[in-house]
Structures are given as C-alpha cells and as structure tokens.
Amino acid sequence: MKVSIVIVNFNAGDLICNCIASIIKETIVSDYEIIVVDNDSSDDSVDKIKQQFPSVNLIETGINAGFAAGNNVGFDAATGDYVLVLNPDTEITDAAIDETIAYMDNNADVGALGCKVLGDNHEHQPSLLRFPTLLGIFINTFIPYNLMLKLNCLDRFHYDKIDLETAQDVEVVVGCFMLVPRIVIEEVGGMDDDFFMFCEEVEWCWRIFQTGKKIRYMPNNIIMHYEGGCSSSLSFRKTLLMTKGTLIFFQKTQGSVVAVMANLLMIFREISRIGVGVLYKIFRAEKERETQYLKRSFINFSYLLQHLIGIEKKI
Helix, strand or coil, X not given: CCEEEXXXXXXXXXXXXHHHHHHHHHCCCCCEEEEEEECCCCCCHHHHHHHHCCXXXXXXXXXXXXXXXXXXXXXXXXXXXXXXXXXXXXXECCCHHHHHHHHHHCCCCEEEEEXXXXXXXXXXXXXXXXXXXXXXXXXXXXXXXXXXXXXXXXHXXXXXXXXXXXXXXXXXXXXXXXXXXXXXXXXXCCXXXXXXXXXXXHHHHHHHHXXXXXXXXXXXXXXXXXXXXXXXXXXXXXXXXXXXXXXHHHHXXXXXXXXXXXXXXXXXXXXXXXXXXXXXHHXXXXXXXXXXXXXXXXXXXXXXXXXXXXXXXXX
C-alpha cells in the first residue's frame, strides 16, 4: 500500500462526503486506502459514508477522545508507506495527493509535508506555524500586531510575511493536510493523546524536527479548506483548547519550569487584553464585537489562573 489517508470525523455532515469524493476523483495512484475514524458522531455522516463509500475503512470508536487520539486509531489501522492526515472539511484539487507522494519519494530528508491551503473564497489560509516560545508570548503581549509586522527583526516569530509561492522548510505545517512517512511515525510515535484538539500537530512536528527530518511546505499542491467540520461549533471552547494545547506543548518539550513561566506570561497577556478591550468598549462603536473580545479574554484568564493553581476544570 502506497498511502493511507486518515480522516477523523465528528459531525462533519456532508463535508466529509465531499472530501472523500474529491480524493477518489483527484487521486490517480491506485494503491491507496481511506480510513475514516468516527469519534462518536451524532449526525448522519456515518450512515452517509456507509451508503456512498462502502470501500472506505470506517472505524467507529464510540467515544470522542479527540483529534490526536482519533488519528492514532487510524495510524494503527494504516498499511501505507505514507500516512496522510486530512481534515474532513477539505477538498483535494489537481491531484494534490499524487504530487505530494511523488515529492516525498524523491526527498527522503523530509519528515512531514504540507501544501498550500485555500479557503472557500480562494484566499490563502494560514497553514504554517512557529513553535511556541516564551519570547514569542512576551512579544505578542507587548508589541501590537501591526507594528510587529513592520519590524523585520521579529519575522522569526511568525510566518505572516513568508512567500507562500516558494517551497521551503518551516517549523510546523497544520494538520488539515500533512503527509508523513510511515518510518517517521514508527520512529517518533503518533500524535500525543494528551492533546484533545489544537497544538497536537505542533508537538508532533517538534518530535519529527528533533530527529533531523525537515518539515516542508510545498505550494505547488493545493487543497481547499472550508473550516466547517469538527471544530466549527466550538466557539469559546476552541480558545480554551488552544490555550491548553500551548501549555501542554511547553510542559512536554521544555519542562515544568518553562510551562509555569508560559502560564504566567499568558495570564499577563490576557490581563492586558482585558484592559484594552474595556477601553475599546468605552470609546468604539462596535459594542457587540468588543463584548465578545472581552468575554473570550475573561474566559481564557480564568482558565489560565485555575491551571496555574492546580484546580483546572475539564474543558
């Protein structure tokens, strides 16, 4: 088997069926398998997959243990030389899977390969990330985003000015499309189940990076990402899961002391955001938007404080 395409589904509705149909339409290589791991969906997506795509290896876990755990179930069932992590709300275009496989066959130094990601408006979606650092949090707290973009000395903390038309090595490619050789998974292990959703691919790329393998971005291959799948209804919970994922990343990669320092910096960041949000709410007309901004900061601040003193509640 050349490639195993692993898709984790949770109430993705028609999107996952469109995703599977695009794989079948746009993938020329015959030696592939599609593995869908369903994390206890309550919609009709499982029934639709069974009816429309009987050849798909559908694994029903009966529990929603998260994106990382779901992918690991798929990895265990995979038989391909490569494993493609693919979101259910994506659409394959222009034989993207075939092209990335061909590239990997000729570049053994690459441990994970990502591609260009476009939204439904055909504009670039952010698909490249930096590894979180204490200095990065500090800069994010004290330097306004627009000013940060103007300071070339801070480019190493973000990818907002990167040339998205050039193939290059990066730190993290997001998990909506991520091709990884099986031998790399056997060396570093799968995703860490401690991450429910968000930041799991960051920590995974970190482990791959530590082996000396490259994390590479290839703009010649393009997918559509509609961002309406498993995480579309998380709202404020998404913010908390991202915060929790960042703290877990620091704990696992840099130890407890650095994780506590990150926690403190993030608390201070939220305090500053609350202060700015209050001023905006007083002096700006967009009251509803500022209310949501303040609510998100308050929720995040509360979680970070609870996490710091050890009374963290389940998200």
